[in-house]
Amino acid sequence: MAEPESGTPILAAEHVSLRFGGVRALTDVSFDIRKGEVFSIIGPNGAGKTSMVNCISGRYRPTEGRILFEGQDITRMPPNRRAALGLGRTFQNLALFGHMSVLDNIMVGRHHLLKSGFLRGMAYWLGGAQREELEHRREVEEIIDFLEIQHVRKAQAGTLPYGLRKRVELARAVALRPKLILLDEPMAGMNLEEKEDMARYILDLNREWGMTVLMIEHDMGVVMDISDRVMVLDFGKRIAHGGPAEVLADPHVRRAYLGEEDELVREDAAA
Amino acid sequence: MHLPAGDFRTSYRADTTIFPTRNSRIALWLGIAALCAAPLLLGRYEMTILIQIGYFAIAALGLNILVGFTGQISIGHAAFFGFGAFASAGFVAQGVPVALAIPLAGLVTALVGLVFGLPAARLKGLYLAIATLAAQFILEDFFARAAWFSGGVAGRVTESFSLFGIRFDQPETYFYIVLFWVLVMFVGAANLMRTRDGRALVAVRDHYLSAEMMGINLAYYRTLSFGIASFYAGVGGALYAHHILFVSVEAFNILFSIQFLAMVIIGGLGSIMGSLMGAAFMVIMPEAVQSAAQALEGSWVDTALNLGSSLNFLREMAIGAAIILFLIFEPDGLAHRWRLIRAYWKLYPYSH
Numbered sequence: 001m002a003e004p005e006s007g008t009p010i011l012a013a014e015h016v017s018l019r020f021g022g023v024r025a026l027t028d029v030s031f032d033i034r035k036g037e038v039f040s041i042i043g044p045n046g047a048g049k050t051s052m053v054n055c056i057s058g059r060y061r062p063t064e065g066r067i068l069f070e071g072q073d074i075t076r077m078p079p080n081r082r083a084a085l086g087l088g089r090t091f092q093n094l095a096l097f098g099h100m101s102v103l104d105n106i107m108v109g110r111h112h113l114l115k116s117g118f119l120r121g122m123a124y125w126l127g128g129a130q131r132e133e134l135e136h137r138r139e140v141e142e143i144i145d146f147l148e149i150q151h152v153r154k155a156q157a158g159t160l161p162y163g164l165r166k167r168v169e170l171a172r173a174v175a176l177r178p179k180l181i182l183l184d185e186p187m188a189g190m191n192l193e194e195k196e197d198m199a200r201y202i203l204d205l206n207r208e209w210g211m212t213v214l215m216i217e218h219d220m221g222v223v224m225d226i227s228d229r230v231m232v233l234d235f236g237k238r239i240a241h242g243g244p245a246e247v248l249a250d251p252h253v254r255r256a257y258l259g260e261e262d263e264l265v266r267e268d269a270a271a
Numbered sequence: 272m273h274l275p276a277g278d279f280r281t282s283y284r285a286d287t288t289i290f291p292t293r294n295s296r297i298a299l300w301l302g303i304a305a306l307c308a309a310p311l312l313l314g315r316y317e318m319t320i321l322i323q324i325g326y327f328a329i330a331a332l333g334l335n336i337l338v339g340f341t342g343q344i345s346i347g348h349a350a351f352f353g354f355g356a357f358a359s360a361g362f363v364a365q366g367v368p369v370a371l372a373i374p375l376a377g378l379v380t381a382l383v384g385l386v387f388g389l390p391a392a393r394l395k396g397l398y399l400a401i402a403t404l405a406a407q408f409i410l411e412d413f414f415a416r417a418a419w420f421s422g423g424v425a426g427r428v429t430e431s432f433s434l435f436g437i438r439f440d441q442p443e444t445y446f447y448i449v450l451f452w453v454l455v456m457f458v459g460a461a462n463l464m465r466t467r468d469g470r471a472l473v474a475v476r477d478h479y480l481s482a483e484m485m486g487i488n489l490a491y492y493r494t495l496s497f498g499i500a501s502f503y504a505g506v507g508g509a510l511y512a513h514h515i516l517f518v519s520v521e522a523f524n525i526l527f528s529i530q531f532l533a534m535v536i537i538g539g540l541g542s543i544m545g546s547l548m549g550a551a552f553m554v555i556m557p558e559a560v561q562s563a564a565q566a567l568e569g570s571w572v573d574t575a576l577n578l579g580s581s582l583n584f585l586r587e588m589a590i591g592a593a594i595i596l597f598l599i600f601e602p603d604g605l606a607h608r609w610r611l612i613r614a615y616w617k618l619y620p621y622s623h
Contacts, residue, residue, distance in 0.1 A: 057484055083486030097477035099541065100470070108474045112486035114467040118495065121466030122459040129466045130284075137283045176485065 008071050010035045010180050010212050011056065016065035018051055018236075025051040026236045028065070033180065038206050038213045040223045043233035044256060049216045050092055052233065053182050056214070057089045058082050069180070084112040088178030090169045092185045092216075098158030102149060102168050103140070105157050109175025110136045140175055147171045147201060163194045170201065174209070181205065183215045187222060195219065199226055224248065232256065289461045306450055310443035318442035320554060325449035326510040328550035329456045331534040332543065333503020336460060338532070339540035340469070341496035342476030343391055344400045347407030348531040351501045353523030354410060355380040355508025357421045360429035360518050369432045369513055373452070377506040383410075384501020391497055392490035407525055414520040426519030429512050449510055453547075456503060460543050463499075472496055473541075533590065537597045539604025548605040553590070560589040 009032035018026040026048045033039045041049045054060040056067055058079030066075040069085055077085075088109075097105050114136060120127030144153055147167050152160055157168055166186065173181055186202065187195045199222055205211045217223050223230060224244040232240040232253050240250040247253055280286040290296045310318060334348045359376035363369055387406040394402055414421040421427060431440035432448050439445045463469040474482035475492050483489055512518045530553060538549020564585045567573050601608055 059480070059484075078488075079483045080486050080488045083484065089484055091481060095478050095481035097474050097481070099477055100473055104470055104473075108470050108482070108485050108487075111467060111471060111474075116467050118463055118466075118468040118499065121468050122463045124462035124466065129462070130287075133287060133466060134283045137287070141283075172485070 008035075009033055009068075010070055011214070012068040013052070013056070014066050014068070016052070016055055016062045016067065018048075018055060018060055019063045024236050026055070026062070026233075029233070029236070029238050030065075031231050031238065031241060033212060033214055034228075035179075035212055036206070036210070037228040038202070038215065038226055040215045040217060040227040040230045041233060042217065042220070042223055042230060046235075047233040047256075048236040049233055050184055051236075053089065053184050053214070053216060057087060057182055083176050083178075086177070086179035087182070088173035088176035088180075089182035090166075090173050090184060090186060092188065094162075094165050094169060096157040096165055096169055096172070098156070100157055101154050102157050102160070102171075103144075103153045105168055106140050106143060106171050106175045107133075107136065109172040110140065113177065143171050143174050146204070147174075163190055166190070166194075166198070167201075170198075174205065174211075178211060180212045180214060183213060183217075185216050185218065187217060187219055195222060202226060287465060289458075289465070303454070307447075310446055315442050318446050320558065322442060322446055322449050322510075322514055323554045324547075324551045325446075325453045326507045326514065327531075327534065327554060328453060328507075328547040329510065330504045330507030331531055331538065331550045332456060332460055332546040333500040333507070334531050335535045335538070335540065335542070335546045336463075336472070336503070337496050337500035338535055339542065339545075340464065340476065341472045341493065343493060343496060344396070345403040345406075345497070345500065346400055346525065346528050346532065347387070347403040347405075347410070348500070348504055349523045349525070349527035350407045350410035351380050351384055351504035352508040352511070352527070352531070353414060353518075353520075354383055354501075355505030356512035356518045356523075357414060357427065357508075358505065359509030360427045360512050361420060363429050363513075364427070368434075369430060370434050373506060373509040373513070376509040377502045380505025380508070381498045381502035384504070385494060385498040388494045388497025388501075391493040404525075407528055411520070411523060414523065421518070421520060424520065426517055428517050431516060432513050445514060449514075452506060452510060456506065457543060457547070460503075464543065468492070468495070476541075530590070533594050536602075537593065537604055539606030542604060542606035544609070545604050545606030548609070552593075552605065556589060556593060557586045560586045 012032040014030055016026055016029045017024070029048075029052060041052060043049050051060060055062050058074070058077060062075060066073055068074065069082075069087065072085070074082060074085070097108060100108070114132060116127060116129035116132050120129045124130050144150055147170060149164065149167055149171060152164060152168075157165065160168065170183070170186065173183075183202065187198050190198065202213055202215065203226055206213050215223075215227070227244055229242060230240075230244050230247045231238060232247055232250070234252075234256040239252040239256060240247045242250075278292065288296075290299055306321075309321065313321075330348065330352050333351075334345065337343050337345055337348075355376045358379045359369075359372045362372035362375050367375065387403070387409075390402040391399055415424060417423075431438060432445055433439060439448050464473070471482070471487045471492050472495075474485065474487055475489060479489055534549035534553045535546060536549070537552050538547070539545025597604065
C-alpha cells in the first residue's frame with residue numbers, strides 16, 4: 001500500500017447525520033481519510049454507504065454535521081464546484097453519457113480543466129480551442145492506455161458491455177485529476193477476471209497516480225486485500241473502524257453480517 | 272465511426288476533423304461549389320426555395336441544439352424567429368446597415384432567449400414545455416401591442432440587403448448572403464459540439480447527475496442552450512425579414528413553432544446536418560404536394576373521388592402525416608437514414 005501520510009486528513013466527516021423525513025439514513029457518522037490510503041466502506045444493504053458517498057460528492061446535504069475536504073468545509077458546496085477541488089466519483093449504477101463516444105465521455109471529465117467557453121469553441125481554430133483540445137487529448141489518451149480501452153475509444157458508450165462501461169466510467173473520473181476518488185461498488189456484477197483487473201487498476205491509481213481512494217464494495221475478499229482501513233456501517237451507524245483484520249475480528253461486524261441481534265442496532269431500531 | 276481500411280490517423284489533429292474522410296471533404300467542397308453556381312443554373316422559383324431552406328435550417332439548427340443536443344423542449348421557437356425578424360427590421364429603420372442588423376438581431380434575440388430560458392434552470396420536461404409555451408404567447412402579444420417595435424398590426428416593411436453599394440435584392444443574389452450565414456452557423460455549431468461547452472450540453476442531456484459531478488453547472492448550461500438557440504432563431508428570422516421585406520405578427524404563431532419542431536424531428540434530433548435535411552424536407556414537401564395537387568386537378572382521380580376544393584388541404588394533411596410516419600418508422604430522422612445509406616455503399620457489395 002502507498003504510505004499514508006500523517007497530518008491533516010484529506011477528508012474528514014464530523015458527526016454526519018442524514019434524514020429523509022422520518023427515515024434515518026445516517027446517524028452521527030465520523031471518520032477521516034488519510035492522504036494516500038485506500039479506505040473502504042462496507043456494510044449490509046441499506047446501511048447508508050451510498051448515502052455517505054452522496055454526502056461527500058454533494059448529491060445529498062447532511063442534515064447535521066460537516067464534511068471537510070483538505071481542511072475546507074464543503075458541506076454546503078454545490079456538487080459541480082467539488083470537481084475543481086479534486087473530488088471525482090463513479091456511480092453504483094452506471095452513469096455514462098450513453099450517446100457520446102467513449103473519448104467524449106472522458107473528455108467531459110476534463111471539463112473543469114478546460115478554459116474555452118462556447119464562443120472560443122465555435123471559433124475553434126481562432127481562439128485556441130483547438131490547441132487546448134489537442135493538449136488534453138494527449139493526457140486523456142494516457143488514461144485510455146492505462147485502463148486498456150483503446151479499442152473502443154470511438155464507440156458509443158451506451159453500446160458497450162457492462163465491464164467495459166465500468167472501466168470507461170473509471171476513466172472519466174480519473175480524467176478529472178482527482179485527489180480523492182470515490183468508487184461506488186466498482187466491482188459489482190463483474191466476473192472474477194474483471195474484478196482482478198479492476199483491483200489492479202485501483203491499486204495502480206493509488207500507488208502510481210497518487211490518488212486517495214474511497215471505495216464501497218461488497219466483495220470482502222477484495223476489500224480485505226486492497227484496503228488500508230475499513231469502516232463498517234449498519235443501519236446508518238458506524239459500528240467498526242480500523243485495519244481490515246481488526247474490523248473482521250470485531251464482534252459487531254460479525255453480528256451485522258451474520259444477522260444476530262446487536263445492542264448498537266437495537267437501540268437504533270427502538271428510536 | 273467507420274473508416275476505410277488503411278486510413279490511419281497519425282495525429283490528434285487529424286482525428287478531430289468534422290469531416291473524417293478525404294472523400295467526405297471533397298464532397299463538401301463540391302457541394303459548396305455547386306451551390307455557388309446554383310443561381311446561374313436554376314430559376315427564380317428554385318432560388319427562393321433554397322433561400323427558405325437556408326434561413327429555416329439556421330433556426331432549426333438552433334432548436335436542435337436546444338432540443339436534440341441539450342435535451343430540453345421549446346414550443347416557442349417561432350416567437351424567437353419572429354423577434355429576430357422584427358429586431359433586424361427595427362435596426363434597419365434606425366439606420367443600421369442590413370449587414371450589421373442581422374448579427375445584432377441575433378444578439379438581441381439571444382438576450383431575450385436567455386430571459387425566457389431562466390425557468391429552464393429549474394424546470395424539466397412537460398413543465399418546461401409549458402413555460403416555453405408562455406414565452407410564445409407573451410412574445411406574440413408583445414409583437415401585436417408594441418407598435419414601436421413591430422409596427423403593430425400593420426407590420427413593418429424593411430429593406431433588402433446591400434453591402435458597399437451592391438444590392439442583393441434578387442433571389443439569385445440574396446442567396447449568397449443566406450449561404451454565407453448557413454456556412455458560418457453550421458460550422459460554428461459543429462465546432463461547438465466538439466469542444467468543452469458542446470460536450471457539456473450533451474452531458475446534461477444524457478445524465479445530468481453525473482454531469483454535475485464532472486463539474487458542469489447545470490443551471491448555466493440549461494440557460495445557455497436557450498441563449499444559443501435564440502441566437503440562431505434570431506439570425507434565421509433576420510434573414511427571413513430581408514428576404515420577404517415585410518414582417519407581420521400573424522406569421523409567428525404556435526403552428527410555426529411546431530413546424531420547427533417537426534423539422535428537427537424529421538431531420539434527426541442531435542444531428543447538425545439533420546437540421547438542414549429537416550428544413551429542406553419541410554420546405555420542399557409542401558411544394559411537392561402542391562404541384563401534385565395541381566396535377567391532379569380535373570384528372571380522373573379528382574372526379575372519381577370528388578376531391579374538388581379539398582385538394583388544397585392535402586398540403587396541411589401531408590405535413591401531419593409526414594410527422595407521424597417519421598415518428599413511427601424513422602424516429603432518428605433523415606440524418607440516420609443517410610448514415611445507413613452511406614454505410615451500405617461503403618461496404619457494397621460485401622455488406623457482411
